[in-house]
Amino acid sequence: MATNPQSPKPGGAPRPGPSTVSVHGGDTRARAHQAIPMPIIQTATYAFADTADLVNFMEQRGLGVPLEGREDYGRYGNPTVQSVERKVAALEGADDAVLLSSGMAAITTLLLASLPSGAHIVMTDDCYRRTRQFCLVFLKRLGIETTVVPMGDYAALEAAIVPKKTRFLVSESPTNPYLRCVDLPRLAEIGRRLRVATVIDSTFGTPLNQRPLEHGIDYVVHSATKYLGGHHDLLAGVVLGSKARVAALRDARGVLGGIVDPQNAYLLERGLKTLGLRVRQQNETALEVARWLERHPRIERVWYPGLPSHPDHEIAARQMTGFGGVVSFEIRGKLEDASRFIDRMEIPYIAPSLGGVDSLIEQPALMSYFEKTTEERLAVGIKDTLVRFAIGIEDAADLIADLEQALAA
Ligand SMILES: *Cc1c(COP(=O)(O)O)cnc(C)c1O
Numbered sequence: 176m177a178t179n180p181q182s183p184k185p186g187g188a189p190r191p192g193p194s195t196v197s198v199h200g201g202d203t204r205a206r207a208h209q210a211i212p213m214p215i216i217q218t219a220t221y222a223f224a225d226t227a228d229l230v231n232f233m234e235q236r237g238l239g240v241p242l243e244g245r246e247d248y249g250r251y252g253n254p255t256v257q258s259v260e261r262k263v264a265a266l267e268g269a270d271d272a273v274l275l276s277s278g279m280a281a282i283t284t285l286l287l288a289s290l291p292s293g294a295h296i297v298m299t300d301d302c303y304r305r306t307r308q309f310c311l312v313f314l315k316r317l318g319i320e321t322t323v324v325p326m327g328d329y330a331a332l333e334a335a336i337v338p339k340k341t342r343f344l345v346s347e348s349p350t351n352p353y354l355r356c357v358d359l360p361r362l363a364e365i366g367r368r369l370r371v372a373t374v375i376d377s378t379f380g381t382p383l384n385q386r387p388l389e390h391g392i393d394y395v396v397h398s399a400t401k402y403l404g405g406h407h408d409l410l411a412g413v414v415l416g417s418k419a420r421v422a423a424l425r426d427a428r429g430v431l432g433g434i435v436d437p438q439n440a441y442l443l444e445r446g447l448k449t450l451g452l453r454v455r456q457q458n459e460t461a462l463e464v465a466r467w468l469e470r471h472p473r474i475e476r477v478w479y480p481g482l483p484s485h486p487d488h489e490i491a492a493r494q495m496t497g498f499g500g501v502v503s504f505e506i507r508g509k510l511e512d513a514s515r516f517i518d519r520m521e522i523p524y525i526a527p528s529l530g531g532v533d534s535l536i537e538q539p540a541l542m543s544y545f546e547k548t549t550e551e552r553l554a555v556g557i558k559d560t561l562v563r564f565a566i567g568i569e570d571a572a573d574l575i576a577d578l579e580q581a582l583a584a
Contacts, residue, residue, distance in 0.1 A: 193266070193383050194451030201261025213258035215441045219249040251429045255437040259444045260413070263403065266382040266450065268389055269415035273425045274440065278378065278398025280433035281412030282306055283313075285374065285394060288427030290342055292318040297335045298345040299326045301355050301556055303376065304543055306345075326355040327486065329365070336369050347376040348387070349491070352503045352539050352563045353478045353556070354379065356487035359494050363391030378402070378530075383454040384497040394420065401530030402500070405446040405453050409439045453532065453568055457500030460571040464564070465502045467575050473516075473582045475505040475560065500566040501529050510549075510559035513538050517562060519581035522569055529565030534574060536564050 191199070207214055223229040232245060246252040256274050264272040275281045286296070286309070296310055300323050310321040322335040332344065344366050348357040359375065366373035374394045375387040381402045387395050397403055399411035412433075414424055428434060435443075458481075465479035477484070480491035481498035491498060506513040517525060523534035527542050540559045544552045549559055566574065 192451070193455075196266050197262075197451040198448050200265030201258060201263075203258075203261070213255055213441070213444055215437045216254045217437050218253075221246050221248065223247075250432060250434055252425075253434075253437050253440070255444070256435055256440040259435075259440045259447070262444060262447055263382070263397075263399075263413050264415060266447070267395060267415045268382075268386050269395065269421075270418045271421035272413050272415045273421050273428060274399070274435050274443075275412040275414070275428060275433045276435050277410045277433070278303075278376075278396070278400055278412040279305055279309070280431075281396050281398070281414050282376070283309055284424060284427055284431050284433050285396065285414050286310070286314065286343070287431065288424055289372075290314070290317075290319050293340070294319050294342045295337050295340040296321045296343045296345060297332060297341055297371075298323055299332070299347070299350070299355075299357060300324070301326050301350040301353050302345075302347050303351055306347075306376070310345075326350060326357065329358070329361060332362075333365055333369070336365075336371055338369070341369075341371050343372050343374055345374045345376075347379065348385070349379040349480055349487075349499060349501075351379065352501075352561060354480050354485065354487075354499070354501060354503060356480055356491045356494070358490045359385070359387050359390035359392055363393075366393065367391065379499050379501060380495065381450070381454050381499065381530075383451060384458065384499055385495045388415065390494065393417075399443055401528065402454060402457075403447060403450065403530075404443050405450065405531050406442075407526075407528060407531040407533060407535075409442045409446075411435050411439060411443050454497065454500070456568050457530075457566050458497030460569075460574065461500045461502050461566045462498060463571045464566060464574060464578070468502065468504050468578065471578075471582060473507055475507045478503040502564045502566065504562055504564070505558055506560045506562060508560060510538075510540060513560045513562055514541070515584075516581050519584050520577055521581075522574060522577045523564065523567075529563075531565075532568045534565065534567035534569055536562065539563055 260272040260274050324331040324335050346357045362373055372393045375392045376396045377387055378398045378401050395415040397413050399413050462481045465477050465482050468474050469477045479502045480487055506516055517536055520536055523536040526535045539557050539561055540552055544557050
């Protein structure tokens with residue numbers, strides 16, 4: 176496994192551990208009414224004391240002075256939202272973070288704000304369906320082309336880059352649903368050498384298990400709906416990177432409008448405080464479940480980066496400190512056999528999404544690709560008998576007993 180990113184840096188002060196950062200990261204201790212949680216500042220607009228106050232604010236903003244704690248309108252900023260941004264930035268080891276209304280708002284705002292017409296993107300396959308759709312359908316209409324290359328084929332990735340046209344290399348890691356992992360230092364090196372910005376959707380990784388910015392990646396994106404929120408009760412997204420890059424995206428958010436409501440930001444901050452506890456538990460249970468499934472005669476194949484049988488196990492072991500809470504596996508038989516198994520599971524809910532305290536289970540062929548034929552699904556790599564199990568924080572022994580009875584019937 177990689178050295179723990181929370182361990183002391185050579186010669187530096189010891190870094191606080193992941194649970195300490197989950198609880199206190201970004202904390203300013205300057206709270207109204209001495210409240211411990213950041214209060215919900217439920218306002219759409221902000222008042223000025225008098226015209227002089229307004230003129231002073233406009234002049235400072237014109238000079239680019241950071242106006243911490245002073246906003247004029249809710250689309251440009253909110254203290255509850257800023258508090259969450261500081262905490263996620265601390266967890267990810269980023270200069271700054273911008274919070275958006277969903278993971279898709281994070282991805283679309285990043286790409287729309289940065290790409291001129293005529294630009295080109297290279298992305299890896301086995302990625303979130305709506306990200307692929309946004310690039311291949313929506314951006315195409317704006318004259319922006321996307322080349323999709325197979326995950327793990329670095330020669331194809333490099334060959335797809337068009338000098339002066341390609342602006343972004345976009346990949347998830349680990350991917351959905353096969354948990355493929357991109358070699359982060361290698362991707363960062365290609366981007367730097369060929370002057371193309373690199374983007375990692377690190378939703379499945381979480382800032383606990385991997386920190387792509389430390390490997391030289393330019394932008395990290397998360398669907399905060401998943402592990403960061405952690406309770407299946409909110410949608411949000413975040414983009415992290417350097418001060419200048421995030422400042423440009425914050426300006427873009429003020430134009431495109433994908434802001435988070437302060438109530439939602441409060442729920443996200445509350446969820447983030449247990450991120451360290453939750454993700455460590457999910458890593459541990461998922462590894463145990465994956466190992467158990469791999470030995471079961473009714474299982475054709477298990478996809479989990481913590482298993483030596485996974486194609487990217489070595490890459491994952493180098494760059495991750497835990498392998499995450501999602502385990503995908505193929506049941507022997509047909510689509511119906513996988514469905515019957517899922518219907519017999521008692522603990523997990525049948526639902527899309529992942530990363531929360533409740534375990535969720537689904538068959539990607541029916542959940543995300545229902546309207547496609549078996550052949551069309553296979554063309555994007557989705558097998559009919561594939562099951563995606565997103566592990567929650569229930570006890571591992573209970574989840575394994577549930578799998579055992581569902582597979583025995
Ligand atoms: C869920 C998800 C998204 C989209 O996030 P939303 O918050 O649902 O908009 C993007 N990427 C990955 C990897 C996801 O799992």
